[in-house]
Amino acid sequence: MGKMPDGTQSTGTVDEQMEHDPTLPAPAVEDSVREAEERKWTPLRIGVWVAISLLGGIAWFMLAIVRGEAVNAIWFVFASVCTYLIGYRFYSKVIERYLLKPNDRRATPAEYKADGKDYVRTDRNVLFGHHFAAIAGAGPLVGPVIAAQMGYLPGTIWIILGVVLAGAVQDYLVMFFSMRRGGRSLGQMAREELGVVGGTAALIATLLIMIIIVAILALVVVNALGESPWGVFSVGMTIPIALFMGVYLRFIRPGRVLEVSIIGFVLLLAAIIGGGAVASTEWGAAFFHLDKVTIAWGIIIYGFIAAVLPVWLLLAPRDYLSTFMKIGVIVMLALAIVVVRPEITVPAISEFASRENGPVFSGALFPFLFVTIACGALSGFHALISSGTTPKLIEKERQTRFIGYGGMLMESFVAIMALVAAISIDRGIYFAMNAPVALTGGTVESAAQWVNSLGLSGVNITPGDLAQTANDVGEPSIVSRSGGAPTLAVGLAHIMQQFIGGTAMMAFWYHFAIMFEALFILTAVDAGTRVARFMLQDSIGNFIPKFKEASWRPGAWLCTAIMVGAWGAVLLLGVTDPLGGINTFFPLFGIANQLLAAIALAVCMAIAAKGGAFKYLWIVALPLVFAAVVTITASMHKIFSPVPAVGYFANNAAFSKALDEGKTSFGTARTVEAMEAVVRNTMIQGVLSVIFVVLSIIVIITAIIATLRSIRDGGGHSHEDPGRPSRVYAPAGLIPTPAERELMAEWAKVPLEKRLETPRHH
Amino acid sequence: MRRAISGLRSFAAYLGAVMGADAYGKYLEHHAASGHSGRPMTEREFWRDRTDRQDVSPQGRCC
Numbered sequence: 001m002g003k004m005p006d007g008t009q010s011t012g013t014v015d016e017q018m019e020h021d022p023t024l025p026a027p028a029v030e031d032s033v034r035e036a037e038e039r040k041w042t043p044l045r046i047g048v049w050v051a052i053s054l055l056g057g058i059a060w061f062m063l064a065i066v067r068g069e070a071v072n073a074i075w076f077v078f079a080s081v082c083t084y085l086i087g088y089r090f091y092s093k094v095i096e097r098y099l100l101k102p103n104d105r106r107a108t109p110a111e112y113k114a115d116g117k118d119y120v121r122t123d124r125n126v127l128f129g130h131h132f133a134a135i136a137g138a139g140p141l142v143g144p145v146i147a148a149q150m151g152y153l154p155g156t157i158w159i160i161l162g163v164v165l166a167g168a169v170q171d172y173l174v175m176f177f178s179m180r181r182g183g184r185s186l187g188q189m190a191r192e193e194l195g196v197v198g199g200t201a202a203l204i205a206t207l208l209i210m211i212i213i214v215a216i217l218a219l220v221v222v223n224a225l226g227e228s229p230w231g232v233f234s235v236g237m238t239i240p241i242a243l244f245m246g247v248y249l250r251f252i253r254p255g256r257v258l259e260v261s262i263i264g265f266v267l268l269l270a271a272i273i274g275g276g277a278v279a280s281t282e283w284g285a286a287f288f289h290l291d292k293v294t295i296a297w298g299i300i301i302y303g304f305i306a307a308v309l310p311v312w313l314l315l316a317p318r319d320y321l322s323t324f325m326k327i328g329v330i331v332m333l334a335l336a337i338v339v340v341r342p343e344i345t346v347p348a349i350s351e352f353a354s355r356e357n358g359p360v361f362s363g364a365l366f367p368f369l370f371v372t373i374a375c376g377a378l379s380g381f382h383a384l385i386s387s388g389t390t391p392k393l394i395e396k397e398r399q400t401r402f403i404g405y406g407g408m409l410m411e412s413f414v415a416i417m418a419l420v421a422a423i424s425i426d427r428g429i430y431f432a433m434n435a436p437v438a439l440t441g442g443t444v445e446s447a448a449q450w451v452n453s454l455g456l457s458g459v460n461i462t463p464g465d466l467a468q469t470a471n472d473v474g475e476p477s478i479v480s481r482s483g484g485a486p487t488l489a490v491g492l493a494h495i496m497q498q499f500i501g502g503t504a505m506m507a508f509w510y511h512f513a514i515m516f517e518a519l520f521i522l523t524a525v526d527a528g529t530r531v532a533r534f535m536l537q538d539s540i541g542n543f544i545p546k547f548k549e550a551s552w553r554p555g556a557w558l559c560t561a562i563m564v565g566a567w568g569a570v571l572l573l574g575v576t577d578p579l580g581g582i583n584t585f586f587p588l589f590g591i592a593n594q595l596l597a598a599i600a601l602a603v604c605m606a607i608a609a610k611g612g613a614f615k616y617l618w619i620v621a622l623p624l625v626f627a628a629v630v631t632i633t634a635s636m637h638k639i640f641s642p643v644p645a646v647g648y649f650a651n652n653a654a655f656s657k658a659l660d661e662g663k664t665s666f667g668t669a670r671t672v673e674a675m676e677a678v679v680r681n682t683m684i685q686g687v688l689s690v691i692f693v694v695l696s697i698i699v700i701i702t703a704i705i706a707t708l709r710s711i712r713d714g715g716g717h718s719h720e721d722p723g724r725p726s727r728v729y730a731p732a733g734l735i736p737t738p739a740e741r742e743l744m745a746e747w748a749k750v751p752l753e754k755r756l757e758t759p760r761h762h
Numbered sequence: 763m764r765r766a767i768s769g770l771r772s773f774a775a776y777l778g779a780v781m782g783a784d785a786y787g788k789y790l791e792h793h794a795a796s797g798h799s800g801r802p803m804t805e806r807e808f809w810r811d812r813t814d815r816q817d818v819s820p821q822g823r824c825c
Contacts, residue, residue: 116792117812118819120785129780139825217825254809257783258774311820312813319823323781381824389821527823534820550818593825753795 018105018725024754025746027726028104028396029739037739038093049089056082063348064153070343073420077338080160080416084409087164092405095169098616099608100176102397107726109182109392119183122393124402124730131390131407133323135171135382136330137520139375139593140415142220142484145422145491146586147372148430149360151350152423154369156416162370162377163412166623170378170597171386172404173604173620178387179394180720186387186600187535190699192719193606198702202599205695206384207535209592211563212688213381214528215570216589217521218303222295222575223483223582224514228475229288232295234268234275234511235518236288238318239302241267245317261324264317268325272511276474289476296575299525300568307529307560315526322523325516333417333492336499342424351456359435359454360482361586362645367634371590376415378627380596382408384531398732406734421491422484428452428461429469429478433487436583437480438668444470447479474507482582489513529567533559573681578674584648588685591634595696598627602703609707610716617707628700635693639686648686655679785812 020027029037059078062071096102113119122130147155178184184192187206191199225231245264253259278284290298306314352358353365361372375381386404394400422430431454432440432447440447444463451461470478473493478486493509501508534550536559541548547555574581601624608620641647644654644667655678658666669675710716729747731740778784786808793802803811 114792114796116789116796117815120788120792123779126776126779129776130782133780134821135824137823137825213825249809250813254806255783255786257781258778261781310813311816312810315820316813316816320781322823324777327777327780375825379824381822384822385824521825524823524825527820530820531822534818 018723020105020725021727024727024750025729025743027729029737029743033739034737037737049086052082052085056086063156067348070345071348072341073337073344073424074341076156076416076420077334079156080413083160083164084413087168088406088409091164092168092172092401094616095172095405095619096398096401099613099619100173100400102176102400103723104396104398104729104732105726106397107724107728108179108394108397109721110394111726111728112721112724113182113392119392121395121728121730124395124399124732125734127390127393127395127399128403128407128410128734129327130393131385131403132410133326134385134389135379135407136326136411136414137375137524138217138220138485138517139379139381140411141418141488141517141520143373143375143590144415144419145484145487146361146434146582147369148346148419148423149350149358149434150353150365150369151347152344152419153348154353154365155373155419158370158373159377159412159415159419162373163408166597166626167376167378167382167412168405168408169619169623170380170601170604171382171408172400173608174383174600175386175391175394175404176397176400177604177607179391179397179400182721183388183392186383186603189387189607189719190599190603193603193610194699194702194706198699198706201695201698201702202603203535203539205599205692205699206596207532207539208688208691208695209380209596210528210532210535211566212570212588212592214525214532215567215574216585217528218296218299218525218567218571219574219581219585220483220485221518221521222292222299222571223481224485224489224518225290225295226292226481227289227477228514229285230275230279230474230507230511231514231518232288232290233278233284234271234515235522237271237275238268238321238515238519238522239314241271242314242318242321245320246313249317250312257320260317261320264321265324265328268321268515272508272515275511276507279474292575293572296568296571299522300564300571302522303525303529303568304560304564306526307533307564308557315523315530318519318523318526322519325519329516330414330417332496333421334413336492336495337417337420340495340498342420342495342498344420344423345458346423346427346430347457351454356643357645359431359439359583361583363587363634363637364646367630367637368587368590370630371587371594371634373415374590374593374597376412376418378594378597378623379411380593380598380600383596383600395728395730396726396732399730402733418488421495422487423491425487425491425494426459426461426465427456428459429466429490430487431456431459432461432466433478433480433490434482434484434582435480436482436579436581436668438578440480442477442479444477444479472503472506473510475510484582485514485517488517529560529563532563536563570684573677573684576677577681578669578678579651579681584681584685587634587638588688591631591638591689592692594627594631594634595692598624598631598696599699601627602700606703606706606710609710610718612710612715614711624700628696631696632693635689638689639693648682648689652679652682652686655682 055078059075062075063079110119110121144155187203190202241264245260248260356364428451431451440450444466448461448463489510492513493506496509497503497506537547574585601620605620605624637646638648642650644651655675659675664672666675669678729743786805789808790802
């Protein structure tokens with residue numbers, strides 16, 4: 001691509017190549033008209049933005065400065081939504097205008113590669129929903145809950161500011177660059193931009209990170225379902241329901257996606273209600289009362305079968321169900337919070353914010369808060385979704401801001417709502433639920449005693465409170481139900497029963513929440529295993545070509561088994577971990593996810609530098625530096641910290657020493673086997689941390705080298721697909737501007753056959 | 763009342779589109795526009811082909 005002497009990218013040369021069909025209206029709003037429209041500040045417009053800023057300011061003031069007895073949840077909604085609007089309108093515009101420079105005269109892959117199947121121009125609002133459903137899952141529902149240990153304010157600030165300056169930026173950049181490259185994946189872009197070393201490191205890191213992410217998501221499900229007959233029954237029922245939907249769609253009524261989803265949803269509700277009935281019978285309670293290890297094995301076996309079964313039978317219908325639930329749940333949660341407006345009594349900054357031995361997750365606020373909340377603020381996994389699928393469906397280049405940046409803002413809002421739901425419950429109950437059994441002792445009496453001994457202000461619970469809550473939500477116990485999902489479910493049940501149904505409905509809402517979290521996670525586990533399997537097959541295929549054939553059964557089965565074995569092993573370590581699993585493993589999940597973000601941002605920086613936009617590289621460098629500092633510091637703590645609660649190797653050494661001294665119990669491990677388990681787990685966690693951080697540093701360094709080389713040379717060779725003239729038009733954002741409406745009206749006059757004609761005729 | 767029904771209908775259409783229920787219609791549109799000479803796949807064939815292709819090109823789902 002041509003460059004101007006001042007180093008900025010010129011779009012002029014591309015435009016010259018893209019002469020559009022004179023018989024058609026323009027494929028883009030004239031630049032000068034658009035500029036004038038964007039810069040015209042009418043009094044009304046000024047008034048609206050002043051009002052948004054004021055409201056947002058007041059909301060932040062209420063959350064951060066005012067210290068009353070309680071703060072109303074509505075302020076969380078105002079603070080987040082107003083900040084998102086400002087970030088979207090102003091910051092993402094800066095990125096668009098100075099860094100990415102989308103050009104609507106240029107056809108998108110959905111237009112020039114149109115095949116009616118994978119490359120299909122999709123209405124921007126539909127694609128927004130589609131992309132959102134692909135990126136959002138259980139992550140933003142779990143991280144903020146766990147992070148609430150430090151009070152609500154640190155998490156809230158990170159979720160809202162993090163998304164505006166980092167998370168949404170990453171998604172937007174990756175999506176745009178992938179779109180300009182015909183929908184290439186992050187791995188392919190890394191290889192192109194960073195060379196063999198950087199590209200290979202990025203590939204291995206991605207594969208390992210996916211294993212960790214899938215394992216820890218599965219751990220969340222296991223913790224939510226352990227010793228919960230009702231949960232096991234209703235979540236288990238999702239499998240036959242999905243199979244039925246699959247058969248229905250394949251043989252009975254192909255293509256009736258919405259219809260079958262509604263049927264599936266009704267069956268799901270029946271499974272939740274039926275679960276209550278089954279769990280209350282003696283045989284049901286006995287049969288579905290499974291310990292965590294059994295459930296973990298169940299998920300491992302299920303994961304393997306789901307990944308080798310044809311997609312139509314299990315994965316596709318489950319995905320429909322999950323998407324349907326996702327949109328429903330988010331709308332419901334937002335409505336409930338706005339209508340009920342719970343009072344939050346949790347302190348803004350808790351006693352644990354300044355300590356590094358919190359019971360829910362260990363480590364100091366910096367850097368561990370920023371890895372505990374990954375999804376919702378900055379999630380590297382999104383880079384895998386934003387490259388590949390969505391870019392093949394985008395209709396016009398300018399829509400990437402709405403879909404990429406806007407879609408991530410939406411996920412952040414989900415995280416805020418999850419935080420609100422989790423902190424609306426009593427703090428004593430929160431700690432009793434989220435601390436490992438090793439601390440709470442597992443019974444209501446010991447848990448209440450332990451919570452009260454923490455000396456937290458305003459916390460005083462009785463064993464009766466814990467028993468009552470368990471009874472309300474229809475569970476045998478809520479003590480040490482760590483992992484975030486059960487806490488969110490209690491919070492959601494607490495809010496929803498004030499909205500619909502009263503206390504009698506609490507058990508239903510609790511299990512409804514567990515159900516959708518499990519559904520999202522199992523969908524991510526299925527899809528993650530499958531994606532990882534293909535990545536592995538592809539990598540092995542470089543040495544043994546036979547493995548590249550996707551239809552070669554032995555290869556597919558072997559690679560699936562390796563992948564399931566890998567995450568299954570980590571899952572079992574987590575489940576049997578005497579230190580509580582989530583407490584020590586969740587930081588690893590966050591670190592893995594953020595390292596992937598650092599890798600994605602590093603690739604984006606190298607690409608942006610090749611394009612010559614040196615003056616605005618700080619837009620990418622800012623989140624990259626932050627993610628790199630946070631994750632590398634967190635990894636260093638985990639590797640080198642002398643505090644056993646934080647450092648894996650310190651813990652390993654402490655337990656090894658105790659074993660050598662012939663002790664039969666040490667710290668929270670009460671038996672020799674448990675002590676040996678700690679030694680093994682900490683070693684594996686430690687080694688994984690070292691591998692991750694080394695690989696990521698390699699990727700970041702290669703990206704910095706590529707960037708510096710581009711700066712020295714004044715740019716570099718672009719791997720973009722050649723520009724082709726666009727023959728379609730669609731507006732950029734949710735609401736079309738007057739100029740966009742005018743152009744749309746012109747296009748509406750063009751006869752349909754002429755508009756649909758593609759330029760690909762040979 | 764009529765307004766409510768049409769609102770509900772357009773919401774259902776939106777939800778369906780987000781889930782990809784309109785994929786066959788889009789395929790037919792593309793087939794007609796690109797001037798392929800062969801007949802398009804039937805609805806049943808199309809959906810079969812769609813899920814079978816997903817078998818070898820999986821889509822990620824995020825956490």
